[in-house]
Amino acid sequence: MGGSNFLFGSLMLAGIAILGTQLGKPQATVSPLHPAVAEKPEAKRMLREVPGGLAIDRGADRHFYANALVNGVEIRFMIDTGASTIVLTGEDARRAGLGTGEYSARAIGAGGELRLMPVRLARLSAGPLVAESVPAMVAEQGRLPVSLLGQTFLDQFESVAIEGDTMILR
Template sequence: MPPPSLRLRLVGLALMGLALGLSLPATAQVVLSGILGGRALLLVGASAPKAVAPGETFQGVRLVSLDKDSALLEQDGQRFTLRLGESPVQVKPGSAVARPANGKRITLTSDSAGHFKSQGSINGQIMQFVVDTGATVVSIGRPDAERMGLAFLGGQPVQMQTANGTAQGWRIQLHSVRIGDVEVFDVDAVVTPQPMPVVLLGNSFLDRFQMHRVSDQMVLEKRL
């Protein structure tokens, strides 16, 4: 058995380590540095880069799927999209992607059906978006609105056409809508009575940008 002085020192070191451990945030900085065939080259925290295939997990980050210039990742139950050339993403368990919201440009690539999809957040909560240039405002299904805790029942009632006829929706204003490092505030939206698989990004969001198409890409430049 070590002498009392050494035992006290060991206990002190253990308590110091515990205190340091409790003070460290459970976060990890993730970078998509390249795409090698069917694998994503990921840097997580201070680790060396590693080629990760869809379904594999590296340093607590799972690669869900891979596109030609982006990767859908998951950490601590939170999914987020990384694109080549974007700034690092820091994910905190139980919260949306934490990234400085000072960006001015969004680049979206169409899928095989010609839709422009992206992951982003509404009022800090992660959502899946599809661009809809024919929609006047951002449209959210009632189940998603309830999950986000939006107070839509107090919003202005509007009549909406559904597959079953006319139904009542609610017009509200969203504090923030964010894609990547670009965020806009006070966005008009409508909550639909029926569930929707995604949030439709209508012109109440798109009108904040200058929009142009380049091949299979849609580029949104934030207006001054």
């Protein structure tokens, strides 16, 4: 399969469904932009505060991306409104000190079936949102090209809207 087909198939996890796992809501609080993220111009551009919420500009590939800190480690995420949960690549999970459990859950998306490892992120910081004890999943190594911010992140907002090339989280 060609590189572009692999990327397309892998990113089509928008319809991801987590089977056999109950997810709890993280305890989120709003605080100032985390200093480690705020220092990076790219992070400010990707996820910026606007009146009443956060804005994310569409990337060149037409997807929305945001940098976030997971357990103090910066990770680049694709915002996936169709994903049930946050899903980390195996590499991103390892960098954040996660991924020593069993792949006991499965996801089904347009890219096929994917084995997942349930984990809890001690802390997730994205813009002014800081959440602790966040349920997430780790994808088996090599099966996901980018980590996904799904509904366990997006549920922290009252609305998610796309206005032109900008996603607005309120």
